[in-house]
Amino acid sequence: MMIMIIWIVIPISWNKPYPSMEYKCTTTKEIEKIIKSLTTKNSYGYDEISTKFLKLSISFISFPINYICNKMLFGVIFPDRLKYTIIKPIHKNDNGCDVSNYKFGLI
Numbered sequence: 001m002m003i004m005i006i007w008i009v010i011p012i013s014w015n016k017p018y019p020s021m022e023y024k025c026t027t028t029k030e031i032e033k034i035i036k037s038l039t040t041k042n043s044y045g046y047d048e049i050s051t052k053f054l055k056l057s058i059s060f061i062s063f064p065i066n067y068i069c070n071k072m073l074f075g076v077i078f079p080d081r082l083k084y085t086i087i088k089p090i091h092k093n094d095n096g097c098d099v100s101n102y103k104f105g106l107i
Contacts, residue, residue: 023073028062031069035062046086 035054044050054061071077089102 026066026069026073028066031062031066032058046084047081 035051035058038051038054040052040055042050042052044053068077068079072079072082087104090105092101092103094101
């Protein structure tokens with residue numbers, strides 16, 4: 001009978017707990033910067049709000065969006081409406097009747 005002994009060396013840093021993560025509150029300026037960086041389009045997602053509309057209404061919506069983002073960051077709320085997604089098949093190539101020629105995209 002042969003007994004095999006395996007030594008496992010764990011670096012000291014592995015014994016330490018994960019570093020704490022600090023969340024900083026977002027600001028309305030950050031929200032406005034993000035909205036301004038979006039490509040202006042008339043198309044929209046399931047919320048039916050286009051980026052063009054977001055940019056036009058930025059001065060009115062930056063504070064409420066900032067409030068919601070901060071609530072979400074600190075784990076107080078996460079609106080059910082933001083947990084929604086649409087899964088659509090996207091045709092890759094060749095025969096459209098063959099299921100293996102599709103991939104799925106999230107919207």
